[in-house]
Every structure is written in C-alpha cells, then in structure tokens.
Amino acid sequence: xxxxxxxxxxxxxxxxxxxxxxxxxxxxxxxxxxxxxxxxxxxxxxxxxxxxxxxxxxxxxxxxxxxxxxxxxxxxxxxxxxxxxxxxxxxxxxxxxxxxxxxxxxxxxxxxxxxxxxxxxxxxxxxxxxxxxxxxxxxxxxxxxxxxxxxxxxxxxxxxxxxxxxxxxxxxxxxxxxxxxxxxxxxxxxxxxxxxxxxxxxxxxxxxxxxxxxxxxxxxxxxxxxxxxxxxxxxxxxxxxxxxxxxxxxxxxxxxxxxxxxxxxxxxxxxxxxxxxxxxxxxxxxxxxxxxxxxxxxxxxxxxxxxxxxxxxxxxxxxxxxxxxxxxxxxxxxxxxxxxxxxxxxxxxxxxxxxxxxxxxxxxxxxxxxxxxxxxxxxxxxxxxxxxxxxxxxxxxxxxxxxxxxxxxxxxxxxxxxxxxxxxxxxxxxxxx
Amino acid sequence: xxxxxxxxxxxxxxxxxxxxxxxxxxxxxxxxxxxxxxxxxxxxxxxxxxxxxxxxxxxxxxxxxxxxxxxxxxxxxxxxxxxxxxxxxxxxxxxxxxxxxxxxxxxxxxxxxxxxxxxxxxxxxxxxxxxxxxxxxxxxxxxxxxxxxxxxxxxxxxxxxxxxxxxxxxxxxxxxxxxxxxxxxxxxxxxxxxxxxxxxxxxxxxxxxxxxxxxxxxxxxxxxxxxxxxxxxxxxxxxxxxxxxxxxxxxxxxxxxxxxxxxxxxxxxxxxxxxxxxxxxxxxxxxxxxxxxxxxxxxxxxxxxxxxxxxxxxxxxxxxxxxxxxxxxxxxxxxxxxxxxxxxxxxxxxxxxxxxxxxxxxxxxxxxxxxxxxxxxxxxxxxxxxxxxxxxxxxxxxxxxxxxxxxxxxxxxxxxxxxxxxxxxxxxxxxxxxxxxxxxxxxxxxxxxxxxxxxxxxxxxxxxxxxxxxxxxxxxxxxxxxxxxxxxxxxxxxxxxxxxxxxxxxxxxxxxxx
Numbered sequence: 001x002x003x004x005x006x007x008x009x010x011x012x013x014x015x016x017x018x019x020x021x022x023x024x025x026x027x028x029x030x031x032x033x034x035x036x037x038x039x040x041x042x043x044x045x046x047x048x049x050x051x052x053x054x055x056x057x058x059x060x061x062x063x064x065x066x067x068x069x070x071x072x073x074x075x076x077x078x079x080x081x082x083x084x085x086x087x088x089x090x091x092x093x094x095x096x097x098x099x100x101x102x103x104x105x106x107x108x109x110x111x112x113x114x115x116x117x118x119x120x121x122x123x124x125x126x127x128x129x130x131x132x133x134x135x136x137x138x139x140x141x142x143x144x145x146x147x148x149x150x151x152x153x154x155x156x157x158x159x160x161x162x163x164x165x166x167x168x169x170x171x172x173x174x175x176x177x178x179x180x181x182x183x184x185x186x187x188x189x190x191x192x193x194x195x196x197x198x199x200x201x202x203x204x205x206x207x208x209x210x211x212x213x214x215x216x217x218x219x220x221x222x223x224x225x226x227x228x229x230x231x232x233x234x235x236x237x238x239x240x241x242x243x244x245x246x247x248x249x250x251x252x253x254x255x256x257x258x259x260x261x262x263x264x265x266x267x268x269x270x271x272x273x274x275x276x277x278x279x280x281x282x283x284x285x286x287x288x289x290x291x292x293x294x295x296x297x298x299x300x301x302x303x304x305x306x307x308x309x310x311x312x313x314x315x316x317x318x319x320x321x322x323x324x325x326x327x328x329x330x331x332x333x334x335x336x337x338x339x340x341x342x343x344x345x346x347x348x349x350x351x352x353x354x355x356x357x358x359x360x361x362x363x364x365x366x367x368x369x370x371x372x373x374x375x376x377x378x379x380x381x382x383x384x385x386x387x388x389x390x391x392x393x394x395x396x397x398x399x400x401x402x403x404x405x406x407x408x409x410x411x412x413x414x415x416x417x418x419x420x421x422x423x424x425x426x427x428x429x430x431x432x433x
Numbered sequence: 434x435x436x437x438x439x440x441x442x443x444x445x446x447x448x449x450x451x452x453x454x455x456x457x458x459x460x461x462x463x464x465x466x467x468x469x470x471x472x473x474x475x476x477x478x479x480x481x482x483x484x485x486x487x488x489x490x491x492x493x494x495x496x497x498x499x500x501x502x503x504x505x506x507x508x509x510x511x512x513x514x515x516x517x518x519x520x521x522x523x524x525x526x527x528x529x530x531x532x533x534x535x536x537x538x539x540x541x542x543x544x545x546x547x548x549x550x551x552x553x554x555x556x557x558x559x560x561x562x563x564x565x566x567x568x569x570x571x572x573x574x575x576x577x578x579x580x581x582x583x584x585x586x587x588x589x590x591x592x593x594x595x596x597x598x599x600x601x602x603x604x605x606x607x608x609x610x611x612x613x614x615x616x617x618x619x620x621x622x623x624x625x626x627x628x629x630x631x632x633x634x635x636x637x638x639x640x641x642x643x644x645x646x647x648x649x650x651x652x653x654x655x656x657x658x659x660x661x662x663x664x665x666x667x668x669x670x671x672x673x674x675x676x677x678x679x680x681x682x683x684x685x686x687x688x689x690x691x692x693x694x695x696x697x698x699x700x701x702x703x704x705x706x707x708x709x710x711x712x713x714x715x716x717x718x719x720x721x722x723x724x725x726x727x728x729x730x731x732x733x734x735x736x737x738x739x740x741x742x743x744x745x746x747x748x749x750x751x752x753x754x755x756x757x758x759x760x761x762x763x764x765x766x767x768x769x770x771x772x773x774x775x776x777x778x779x780x781x782x783x784x785x786x787x788x789x790x791x792x793x794x795x796x797x798x799x800x801x802x803x804x805x806x807x808x809x810x811x812x813x814x815x816x817x818x819x820x821x822x823x824x825x826x827x828x829x830x831x832x833x834x835x836x837x838x839x840x841x842x843x844x845x846x847x848x849x850x851x852x853x854x855x856x857x858x859x860x861x862x863x864x865x866x867x868x869x870x871x872x873x874x875x876x877x878x879x880x881x882x883x884x885x886x887x888x889x890x891x892x893x894x895x896x897x898x899x900x901x902x903x904x905x906x907x908x909x910x911x912x913x914x915x916x917x918x919x920x921x922x923x924x925x926x927x928x929x930x931x932x933x934x935x936x937x938x939x940x941x942x943x944x945x946x947x
Contacts, residue, residue, distance in 0.1 A: 076758035
C-alpha cells in the first residue's frame with residue numbers, strides 16, 4: 001500500500017477546461033456581464049462575481065426519453081394504506097406518484113457560476129474599443145531600453161563577466177605554457193632532496209630550470225587585463241503603449257456633489273478601461289473655476305472652490321501640461337471633461353478655437369460629459385434646453401472632430417453612456433489622417 | 434487494564450497523520466483479507482485538498498483526462514455550489530485501476546479516513562477486481578496508460594487541427610456516449626494497452642511506407658459495381674448496430690482518421706464506465722457492507738474508540754437512509770440503502786433463515802457461510818439480476834414496497850402490486866427491470882444506410898411504453914450525427930411491437946467538419 005500526499009501538487013488542473021468553457025459561452029456570458037454591470041455600482045465593477053447565463057448555449061444534449069407521456073412504472077417504498085388494485089388520483093401537475101422517472105437531466109434552469117475579477121473585467125471591456133487605438137502612433141511610439149548584447153573588452157567593473165574572463169585567462173595560461181604551481185612545487189622538493197646529497201650537475205641543472213620557470217611565471221601573470229570581458233548592453237527602442245488621461249472638471253459653485261459623483265464614476269470607468277489597453281496609464285487632474293489648476297485626486301473631488309466658470313482656462317492648462325510633459329508623439333492622450341454646462345458667455349469662441357486647433361489634434365479622444373442633477377429628468381415636458389458649453393461643442397462635433405458628448409443625470413446612465421461613447425467605430429477610422 | 438485498552442486504539446481524537454493511516458490500513462487489511470476473505474488490487478491512497486477534489490469531480494473522477502469545455506462547465510457548477518456551501522464534497526473517489534487509486538480528502542477526520550479506506554480501498558476495490566462485468570469490459574491495468582494516451586492524442590490533434598475542430602468532434606462523441614457501448618461481448622476483447630500500441634504502430638508503418646510516387650499513379654477506373662443484395666449490404670455493415678459511435682467510427686464516409694480516433698477514444702471510455710452504470714446498487718452495497726463489517730469489528734476489538742464508532746454510525750446511517758415516497762426528501766431509491774439492506778438480508782438468510790427464506794432461497798438459506806455467498810454474488814451478478822434473484826419478501830415488507838402504474842390512458846394511477854403474497858414476485862420483477870440499462874436507456878439502432886446511393890443514414894428508436902425521446906435534445910444530437918456522417922440522417926421512433934412510426938426527425942449536415 002502506498003500513501004501519496006498530493007496536496008502540494010499544483011492545482012488549477014481545470015483551468016484549461018474553464019477557459020474553453022468561457023470561450024464557448026462567450027456571447028452569453030458577455031450579455032450577462034453587461035447586464036450585471038448595469039445593475040452594479042461602478043465601484044464594484046472590479047470585483048467579479050456571479051453571473052447567470054441561460055443553460056441553452058452550454059447544453060450537453062443526449063438521446064434521452066422525455067419526462068412526460070408514456071407508461072411509467074414506479075416502485076416506491078413506504079406503502080401505508082394501499083392494496084393491490086387501488087387507484088389514486090393523479091397529483092396535480094401530471095407528475096407521477098412521488099418522483100418522475102428521475103432522468104430529467106440537468107433541467108432547463110439557468111446556469112449560474114462565478115467569474116473571477118480578471119475574467120469579469122476582460123469580458124466587460126471586450127466589446128468596447130477605443131476609437132483610434134490602432135492609430136499608427138501606437139506602433140511608432142518607442143522608448144529606449146537596454147538589451148544584453150554579447151561581451152566587450154571594455155566596460156564598468158559592475159558588468160565584469162567573471163566566468164568569461166576566467167575562461168580567457170585559463171586558455172591564455174595554457175597557450176603560453178605558464179608553469180603550473182604544482183610543477184614548481186615538485187621541482188623545489190626535488191632540489192631540496194638533492195641538496196642533502198651535496199652539489200651535483202643534476203642539481204645545477206634543476207636550479208636553472210626552476211629559475212627559468214619562475215621567470216616565466218612572472219612574465220605571464222595569472223590574470224591579465226587582456227583577459228577581462230564585460231557584459232555588453234545595447235540600447236534598443238521598443239514600442240510602448242502608454243497613455244495619459246486628463247480629467248477636466250468644473251468645480252464652480254454650480255456643481256453639486258451629485259454631479260461630481262457622476263463625473264467620478266465616469267473617470268473610474270475610463271481609468272479601468274485604459275489600464276486594460278495600455279501598459280502604463282497616468283492621470284492628470286485639472287479642475288477649474290475661472291482659473292484652472294492641476295491638483296491631486298483628493299483635492300480634485302473633495303476640496304470646495306468658488307468662482308466663475310471659464311472653460312478655456314482648463315484647456316490652456318491642459319495644453320501647457322501636454323507640451324511640458326506629454327508630447328503627443330510619445331503619449332496616447334485621452335481627455336474627459338465633466339461640467340454642468342455653464343461657461344461665461346464670452347469664453348465660448350476662445351474654448352472652441354483652443355479645442356479645434358490645439359487640444360483635439362493632440363488627443364486620441366476627447367469626451368465631454370455633461371452632468372445634470374437628478375431632478376432634471378422630471379422636466380421631461382420641456383424642450384431640452386442646451387447649455388452654453390453644449391452649444392459650443394456641438395459646432396465642433398458637426399465639423400467632424402473626434403469629440404464625443406453625452407448628457408447624464410443618474411448614475412445608472414453612466415455605463416450605457418460610456419459604452420456608447422467608446423464602442424467600436426470602424427467606419428470613422430478613415431477620417432483621421 | 435485501562436492502559437492496555439488505550440494502547441490498542443489506532444488513533445486518538447479527530448486528527449490523523451500518515452502513521453495513523455498506515456496503522457488503520459494494516460488493521461483493516463487484517464480484517465478484510467482475513468475475516469471477510471476479500472481479494473483486492475494493491476492499494477494506492479492519495480490525500481488531496483478540496484480544490485483537487487473539485488478538479489477530480491470535473492473530469493469524471495479520473496486522475497488525468499483530455500480537455501473539453503464541458504468539464505470546465507461542471508467545474509464551475511461544483512465550484513460555485515461548494516463555495517456557497519450548497520453542497521458538500523464526497524469523502525472519497527475511487528478509481529478502477531491496478532493499483533486501485535483512492536482519493537481521500539485532507540479535511541476528513543481520522544474516523545472518516547478509516548471509513549473511507551474500508552469503503553473504497555477494500556469494498557469497491559474487491560468489487561472492481563472480481564465482478565464479471567468489470568472483468569469483461571474494463572482493463573484495470575491499462576486504463577491509466579490509455580487515458581494518458583487519449584489526453585496526449587487529443588492535445589496533439591488540437592495543435593494540429595485547431596481547438597474548434599477537435600471540440601466539434603468531442604461534442605458529438607459526448608452526446609452519443611450513452612449509445613457508444615457494446616452491450617454484448619464481441620469476438621475480441623478490448624485491451625487498452627494494445628489499443629495504444631496499435632495506433633502508434635499504424636502511424637510508424639504509414640511513415641515508413643510513405644512513398645510520394647503512389648500519389649502520382651494514374652488511378653484505375655472505378656471497379657464495376659456489384660449489386661449487393663440489401664441483406665448482404667446490411668450484414669457487411671454489421672447492421673442493425675446499436676453502438677452508434679462504433680458505427681460512425683468504422684463507416685462514416687467522410688471522417689478523417691484523427692476524427693475516427695477521437696470517436697474511438699470516447700467510445701473506449703464509455704465502455705470503461707459501462708459496468709459502473711449497471712452495478713450501482715451492488716457496488717455501493719458491497720462497499721457499504723464491507724465498511725460496516727470492518728468498522729464494527731474494529732470497534733469490537735477496541736481498535737477504535739466509542740466516540741469514533743458513534744461518529745462512524747452517524748455518517749453511515751446518513752448514507753443508508755431511505756426516505757419514504759411521501760417524504761419531502763424522497764428522490765428515488767437510494768442505491769446505498771438498497772444495496773446495504775440486501776447484503777445484510779443475505780447475511781441474515783444464511784445465518785438465521787425463516788421458513789419463508791428456506792422456501793424462497795433453498796440454495797443459501799441456513800448455509801452459514803454468509804461471506805462465501807456474498808462473494809459469489811458480488812462476482813456473478815449485476816443490479817438487475819441481483820435484485821431479481823435476491824430481493825427477499827421480508828425486505829420488501831420491511832421497505833413496504835409497492836408498484837404504481839402510471840398509464841396516460843387511465844384517468845387514475847393504479848396500484849399494480851404491493852408487498853404481499855400475490856405481489857412479491859411482481860414488485861421484484863418491476864424493480865429489477867428498472868435497473869436494467871437495456872430497459873432504461875432508449876433503444877436506438879442504426880437500421881440501414883445505402884452507401885452506394887444517397888447515403889442517408891436511418892436510425893430507429895424502438896419505443897417502449899410509448900415513451901418518446903426528448904424532442905429538442907434528440908434534434909440536437911441528430912444534428913451532430915449528421916455532421917459526423919456528412920449526409921442526411923433520419924431518426925424514426927418506431928413502436929416496437931407493431932412497427933408503427935410515432936415521429937420522424939430529420940437532420941442535414943452542416944459542412945463545418947470537413
């Protein structure tokens with residue numbers, strides 16, 4: 001008898017099967033994920049969790065008898081009062097007495113199972129794709145890195161290739177017939193032995209030989225600068241997928257907490273999304289009233305501020321940061337602006353020009369999210385009144401710029417809007433030079 | 434005195450270690466081989482975690498298996514069920530192989546490990562080694578090697594032909610698994626080891642004899658067709674054929690060799706599991722009876738403590754509980770309960786027969802060698818024959834079994850027979866029939882095909898008791914057959930006695946497989 005402890009064996013034997021299963025049921029799982037995401041808080045999105053898909057797509061059919069119809073025999077335990085020949089009214093629902101034939105298989109119920117967080121997010125983002133992701137910029141954006149490239153005879157001591165150097169020294173010593181320490185030692189012993197018997201020709205000869213060898217040893221050092229080799233590195237440029245995300249937000253008094261919350265959710269979605277697509281994503285927060293400032297996240301969302309509203313100030317700030325830190329040839333730039341739509345009347349033209357001439361050409365994508373208060377939706381009867389900023393941006397959009405705009409009043413609308421803004425648009429691709 | 438008693442215990446408390454398992458195993462082995470006279474394969478006991486148990490569940494308990502999405506699906510179900518606490522996991526899984534592998538869970542208590550070893554490593558093991566069905570149909574020596582071969586073969590196919598192509602064949606083969614077994618011995622017994630060798634040799638032979646020149650030879654004109662008689666044609670194709678997978682593997686005109694090999698692999702595995710489906714009651718009955726005897730003996734000889742014995746009894750009675758038909762927990766007849774009940778009953782008949790027993794079982798009543806009789810039973814019967822031979826009137830009375838007939842033509846259900854003098858034989862016959870797979874599986878056969886003509890494959894379902902196939906599923910499976918076959922397939926549901934046709938399903942192939 002053998003007892004084998006298998007507990008330390010690597011687990012996850014079923015992983016490959018699970019991936020096959022997910023691939024198989026992908027369409028249904030995706031639908032389920034989308035639905036789940038709609039119901040959930042966005043802060044919960046990264047959590048993964050249970051989804052339910054219709055059993056139909058992953059059914060494993062077989063030839064089996066249908067549970068209904070036909071003559072059925074039931075052998076049941078626990079008879080209390082029946083005698084042969086008794087008749088029993090059929091129980092409602094048409095089933096047999098007690099159980100049906102018991103081969104109804106896995107039933108027609110929905111199939112529930114849990115997705116991991118990674119799987120959930122991947123599926124969640126699968127059918128979205130940033131519009132100009134395949135832009136040639138992505139391929140040409142390059143960063144310099146170092147790569148090992150053989151050995152060199154010069155270099156800094158930290159890069160000394162010890163093994164290679166010692167190998168060179170060894171082969172040099174062999175080639176130059178540098179005497180081995182053992183040989184010298186043997187010779188010395190022999191001399192010492194002969195010395196006991198007094199001088200002789202042999203001794204003289206040996207002494208001379210020893211002298212010769214010692215000289216040779218000195219002439220060919222054990223290790224020589226010639227032997228040294230250094231690990232060589234060469235610079236390579238590799239394409240890098242990095243993106244910067246600009247969050248622009250109006251923080252003037254007219255923006256309520258509710259509106260900021262909406263904006264925050266949108267930014268979070270965008271962030272999750274970008275981190276999936278790019279190896280490295282940076283975020284820049286710019287808040288503005290009548291003047292704009294780059295701030296950290298906490299200040300961005302929580303610190304109160306008062307003042308007027310001049311949108312172009314934020315755009316200028318963004319322009320400055322872009323030129324200083326994020327040259328468009330190295331960075332994929334995404335911008336999302338959230339505002340309640342107010343802008344000072346004389347700023348509209350300035351903002352439009354700035355956007356058209358400077359910001360939009362540098363951006364991969366510019367999303368404008370107009371947040372409204374919850375009760376805005378009550379006034380459904382009114383003709384939708386367009387805010388100042390909306391009107392400004394609308395003209396840009398009509399010109400065919402890569403700007404997308406939506407209005408959101410409630411947080412359950414965030415996700416659909418996000419989807420809509422970032423869905424694949426193969427048709428539009430041709431427009432960008 | 435009490436010191437000695439303490440020392441005789443195999444383990445103390447609930448925790449186990451490998452030393453304890455070894456002691457327990459040795460103690461059980463003495464009882465099992467000595468007193469019960471069991472004959473077992475060498476044992477290999479493997480300790481696994483819950484996670485690994487879930488893995489094992491997903492691949493129908495086998496230690497290694499090829500990859501398929503359906504196993505992923507089962508894993509997902511079990512996993513979410515287990516994580517939410519909706520279901521517990523089995524204490525053990527035992528594999529019919531030589532050596533016999535038993536998986537035991539690490540979280541089992543020492544008592545449970547003892548129970549599991551007695552149940553699986555000796556009870557099931559003895560049954561696997563001795564029952565005639567297992568001897569006939571399974572190859573315990575070769576199964577692990579064959580699974581290894583199957584796994585690597587299928588993954589090589591995936592590399593070569595793509596996951597999708599392989600998946601389609603596997604899907605179809607799985608759907609037909611229940612109709613991919615030979616029910617009667619054929620001329621040559623399947624030997625899994627030689628299966629693998631055969632496949633390898635065939636490939637080597639092909640490589641060695643490959644000559645590109647053959648390809649360039651002009652082909653002769655087609656040989657003149659000889660008009661075969663229908664009879665002869667069917668005989669050549671071995672029709673009618675109830676092993677649909679076998680038929681497709683051998684005769685489907687458009688399958689690639691690797692597709693045939695995959696069908697063959699699934700068929701071999703279905704055949705390997707075929708005996709298990711027919712011996713559920715006996716197999717569990719045998720294992721349960723053995724563990725009960727062994728645990729009782731361990732307790733009698735004071736090798737396990739009273740507490741451990743009570744823990745065992747609690748779990749044992751849970752397993753062998755049979756709710757009555759009007760109990761909300763009733764879910765059919767519990768094979769553990771029926772098997773264990775009948776084994777105990779046989780023991781009673783052998784040792785303390787009543788007059789009734791002497792009349793019903795003259796061969797064994799009072800023979801006093803219960804273990805001899807039981808070993809003979811375990812060797813030579815399957816569920817259906819076992820029940821029709823050995824279900825005693827006393828047990829039927831004890832269970833209060835009755836037979837209820839549900840005929841849609843009648844307005845009411847009819848009590849056909851009960852546990853009385855007039856009913857014993859009829860109840861017993863009806864019950865044993867329910868364990869006959871030939872009766873409970875729909876009887877579907879390949880009836881005819883004209884390979885020289887339109888190649889339309891005709892299947893017949895011989896309808897029993899007017900029970901038709903599940904329509905939706907039948908249509909799906911038929912589609913898969915059509916895809917494998919490459920031409921139209923029709924399934925006729927035929928009344929067995931009159932030949933009247935209830936229903937016809939037709940399916941046309943999608944050209945996806947080729």
